[in-house]
Each structure stands twice: as C-alpha cells, then as structure tokens.
Amino acid sequence: MNKDPRQIILHPIITEKGTHIQEEAGGYLFKVRLDANKIEIRNAIQEIFQVHVRKVNTINCKGKPKNLGRYQGRRSDWKKAIVYLVKGESISEFEVMQ
Numbered sequence: 074m075n076k077d078p079r080q081i082i083l084h085p086i087i088t089e090k091g092t093h094i095q096e097e098a099g100g101y102l103f104k105v106r107l108d109a110n111k112i113e114i115r116n117a118i119q120e121i122f123q124v125h126v127r128k129v130n131t132i133n134c135k136g137k138p139k140n141l142g143r144y145q146g147r148r149s150d151w152k153k154a155i156v157y158l159v160k161g162e163s164i165s166e167f168e169v170m171q
Contacts, residue, residue: 078117081109085166086153100157101164105131107152114154122166125159 086102094100105114111129118126132155136148158164 076106076109076113078120081106081113081117082121094155098157099160099163100155103154103156105152105154107133107150109152109154111154114156118156122164124162124164126156127159128157130155130157 083104083106086104088102091102094102103114103118109117111131114129114131115126118124118129132153134151134153136150138145138147140146
C-alpha cells in the first residue's frame with residue numbers, strides 16, 4: 074500500500090544538535106511515522122523537496138513517563154529520521170526556518 078509522502082514525514086525537528094548535524098554533515102532531522110521504513114522515508118523526502126538522498130538513519134524514541142498529580146502515564150513513542158543529502162544539495166525550507 075502506497076502512503077502519501079506527507080503522511081510519512083510529519084514535521085522537521087529544529088534543535089541545536091540538528092543544526093550541528095546539518096552544518097557538519099548535510100543531514101536534516103524529521104519526525105516520521107512509527108511504521109515508516111528507510112526506503113519510504115527516502116522516497117518521501119525526494120518527492121516533497123525535489124532533492125537526492127544519499128543516506129537515511131532512523132532512531133526509535135521511547136515516550137517518557139509523566140505524572141499528573143496522582144495519575145501516571147506515558148508520552149507516545151515516536152521515530153526520528155536523519156536524512157543525508159548528496160553533496161551540494163540543500164533543503165531551502167530549513168534555511169527559512171532558522
């Protein structure tokens with residue numbers, strides 16, 4: 074089943090560490106669906122931003138336990154993708170956000 078690329082890539086992650094990865098290695102951080110694999114992420118980024126992806130790394134992040142008074146719960150688990158582009162390419166939307 075083909076998923077819409079905008080359903081796979083939820084939103085970019087803008088952090089200090091992400092900015093450092095972008096400047097040093099040309100990588101961009103995105104929050105993606107938990108069930109998305111590297112191939113789907115690669116194809117979605119190439120289709121949305123019209124760039125060539127060199128490599129994709131994914132990280133499964135566990136939700137933190139949280140307390141609200143006497144009630145305990147957890148934040149949802151989520152997945153992060155670091156997308157490395159071919160040398161010389163960039164995603165112009167990231168420069169606008171910073």
